[in-house]
Amino acid sequence: MEKTTLFDKIWDAHVVRSVPSGPDVFFIDKHFIHEVTSPVAFLNLEKRGVTVKYPHRTIATPDHNVPTVDQDQTIKDKLSRMQVERLRENCKKYGIELHDLGSAHHGIVHVIGPELGITQPGMTIVCGDSHTSTHGAFGAIAFGIGTSEVEMVLATQCIMQSKPKKMRITVDGELGSGVTSKDIILYIIAKISAAGATGYFVEYAGSAIQSLSMEARMTICNMSIEMGARGGLIAPDETTFNYLKGKQYSPAGEAWDQAVAEWSALKTDEGAVFDKEYTFEAADIEPMITYGTNPGMGIKVKGNIPTTEGMEGSNKISYLKSLEYMGFAPGEPVKGKKVDYVFVGSCTNGRIEDIRSVASFVKGHKKADNITAWIVPGSKEVEKMAHEEGLVKILEEAGFELRQPGCSACLAMNDDKIPSGKYAVSTSNRNFEGRQGPGARTMLASPLTVAAVAVRGEICDPREVFEN
Amino acid sequence: MAYDKFTVLTSTAVPLPAENVDTDQIIPARFLKATEREGFGDNLFRDWRYDVEGNPKKDFVLNDPTYSGKILVAGKNFGSGSSREHAVWAIYDYGFRCVVSSFFADIFKNNCLNIGVLPVTVSPEFAEKLFNAIASDPSTEIEVSIPAQTITLLTTGESESFDINSYKKDNMQNGFDDIDYLLNMESEIDKFEKTR
Numbered sequence: 075m076e077k078t079t080l081f082d083k084i085w086d087a088h089v090v091r092s093v094p095s096g097p098d099v100f101f102i103d104k105h106f107i108h109e110v111t112s113p114v115a116f117l118n119l120e121k122r123g124v125t126v127k128y129p130h131r132t133i134a135t136p137d138h139n140v141p142t143v144d145q146d147q148t149i150k151d152k153l154s155r156m157q158v159e160r161l162r163e164n165c166k167k168y169g170i171e172l173h174d175l176g177s178a179h180h181g182i183v184h185v186i187g188p189e190l191g192i193t194q195p196g197m198t199i200v201c202g203d204s205h206t207s208t209h210g211a212f213g214a215i216a217f218g219i220g221t222s223e224v225e226m227v228l229a230t231q232c233i234m235q236s237k238p239k240k241m242r243i244t245v246d247g248e249l250g251s252g253v254t255s256k257d258i259i260l261y262i263i264a265k266i267s268a269a270g271a272t273g274y275f276v277e278y279a280g281s282a283i284q285s286l287s288m289e290a291r292m293t294i295c296n297m298s299i300e301m302g303a304r305g306g307l308i309a310p311d312e313t314t315f316n317y318l319k320g321k322q323y324s325p326a327g328e329a330w331d332q333a334v335a336e337w338s339a340l341k342t343d344e345g346a347v348f349d350k351e352y353t354f355e356a357a358d359i360e361p362m363i364t365y366g367t368n369p370g371m372g373i374k375v376k377g378n379i380p381t382t383e384g385m386e387g388s389n390k391i392s393y394l395k396s397l398e399y400m401g402f403a404p405g406e407p408v409k410g411k412k413v414d415y416v417f418v419g420s421c422t423n424g425r426i427e428d429i430r431s432v433a434s435f436v437k438g439h440k441k442a443d444n445i446t447a448w449i450v451p452g453s454k455e456v457e458k459m460a461h462e463e464g465l466v467k468i469l470e471e472a473g474f475e476l477r478q479p480g481c482s483a484c485l486a487m488n489d490d491k492i493p494s495g496k497y498a499v500s501t502s503n504r505n506f507e508g509r510q511g512p513g514a515r516t517m518l519a520s521p522l523t524v525a526a527v528a529v530r531g532e533i534c535d536p537r538e539v540f541e542n
Numbered sequence: 543m544a545y546d547k548f549t550v551l552t553s554t555a556v557p558l559p560a561e562n563v564d565t566d567q568i569i570p571a572r573f574l575k576a577t578e579r580e581g582f583g584d585n586l587f588r589d590w591r592y593d594v595e596g597n598p599k600k601d602f603v604l605n606d607p608t609y610s611g612k613i614l615v616a617g618k619n620f621g622s623g624s625s626r627e628h629a630v631w632a633i634y635d636y637g638f639r640c641v642v643s644s645f646f647a648d649i650f651k652n653n654c655l656n657i658g659v660l661p662v663t664v665s666p667e668f669a670e671k672l673f674n675a676i677a678s679d680p681s682t683e684i685e686v687s688i689p690a691q692t693i694t695l696l697t698t699g700e701s702e703s704f705d706i707n708s709y710k711k712d713n714m715q716n717g718f719d720d721i722d723y724l725l726n727m728e729s730e731i732d733k734f735e736k737t738r
Binding site for chain 1: 559560561562564566567570571572574575576577578579589594617618619622623624625626627628630645646647648649652653656657707708709710719720721723724725727728730731734735738
């Protein structure tokens with residue numbers, strides 16, 4: 075029998091028809107929608123006179139554009155309010171499940187999907203958001219789509235997709251203390267570049283990946299898109315099953331046993347061939363931070379910004395332009411650079427484990443005076459747990475400001491913006507120019523590094539700040 | 543929605559050689575608050591094009607009257623980052639019908655094809671030729687032909703072929719979109735859905 079990869083198994087099981095010398099008609103099990111990339115899709119459905127074909131396969135929540143204060147009140151910004159209201163109208167009209175602002179399971183779409191057990195192994199999942207790759211942590215094929223494709227899924231539950239090439243990234247060995255899954259993914263992206271996996275779908279494997287919790291795996295899969303990959307996935311195992319057991323939408327009773335049996339078969343056959351393979355050693359990975367304006371521009375926190383040696387032409391011009399934007403010079407260290415803001419949140423690192431790790435490290439410390447520290451839970455559930463576990467109290471005593479769930483300062487569509495020229499060390503996923511507000515300078519790092527920076531007020535290695 | 547038919551386009555081009563241009567640069571998130579598709583062209587490359595007070599930045603290519611046309615010739619890894627189709631809507635709304643680069647981000651490329659903007663991937667050498675030709679003569683015309691699958695510098699006749707699958711090629715030439723195709727196979731999808 076032909077040896078196939080995990081990706082092949084799931085992909086091939088979802089092809090309704092292959093168009094000769096064209097794409098596959100690809101069936102989508104679950105579709106998440108939010109307020110920003112769905113309104114035009116609904117509008118076009120109406121123009122065509124078409125309805126939502128399988129409303130039970132779509133789940134909605136407003137996240138990108140919502141305020142993170144006073145969520146019980148009417149949204150002040152008129153355009154944001156219109157988008158959220160349009161989402162409510164559309165969900166009501168077509169019978170789509172909506173986790174609305176303020177409700178028990180409201181949150182960032184990529185946080186609530188797994189939390190509710192909607193995301194399951196073997197599924198195909200799409201959303202009009204590139205960080206849909208997060209759900210791949212469960213052994214699902216999950217990726218971001220454009221609004222035309224949102225419309226296709228609403229109308230037919232299918233999209234037209236050419237099958238991507240396959241890449242495997244193996245990380246073996248044990249991670250050092252103070253090194254997290256965020257450091258793993260920032261390390262990988264720095265190694266293979268922000269475009270290094272374009273055209274590929276990635277499977278993450280190896281003992282270092284297998285040893286990670288579900289939440290840590292989600293952080294890795296989440297940032298697959300930051301190296302150009304459409305998505306990334308990890309074979310489901312006991313960790314996956316334990317996470318899903320008892321979740322609201324997880325199968326129960328006999329159906330659970332049957333599901334686990336099926337999910338257990340979802341793995342890459344030994345000897346299956348990938349189009350490209352990379353292998354890294356966990357022991358080589360240290361706390362990472364970005365210094366430039368794409369996620370591939372990352373170095374060890376203790377490292378120096380690369381010089382322009384060996385660069386030429388538009389590559390060198392783009393590199394220097396990026397450093398100029400950041401206010402950095404080639405060859406200098408980042409350690410010791412003053413920071414103005416820290417942001418803990420987003421679909422990359424806004425889950426309860428992230429908040430726990432920040433709280434456990436800042437406990438008994440105070441944030442530095444020059445730092446404004448925002449902590450934005452990924453969902454109402456995360457917020458509730460943070461309160462119940464006493465984390466909010468610890469964080470507030472350390473001088474962090476807790477805000478309400480949403481995408482917030484990750485993309486600064488709402489009022490949570492970093493002022494022009496200011497430096498933010500952020501647990502989010504993108505350090506593009508202006509991503510956190512016009513002129514904002516973003517440096518991406520792990521929640522641990524962010525906690526250390528909050529306390530010191532400057533770029534520092536968490537292992538030097540928090541001993542033990 | 544079905545879009546304009548695209549067969550052969552002959553036009554001058556606007557050069558933007560910067561590499562790794564992400565969709566946050568093409569259309570910053572704070573301009574994504576609309577509930578309709580039109581009007582995004584005004585904010586195309588907003589923060590490169592205008593200063594904080596909204597005055598045009600003279601050194602940005604879209605503000606330089608020397609360059610115009612329906613073709614945008616862009617640097618390597620164009621359209622990375624967010625899946626926002628708004629980026630392509632902005633490009634289309636501004637008046638571009640074709641984007642040329644030596645390397646495109648995946649989702650961006652798909653989004654282009656889905657609304658009828660043609661993404662043309664050329665070799666790095668040909669991209670360099672295009673940049674040089676436009677720099678030395680901004681009135682240089684470029685011809686992009688879908689039937690022939692070629693891009694040609696009309697001043698010198700230098701030409702390169704590009705890839706597009708026959709399904710998308712047919713769609714572009716006829717102004718069909720994927721939903722037309724999918725809606726036509728409704729019963730086949732229905733049957734499949736019952737097995738999932």
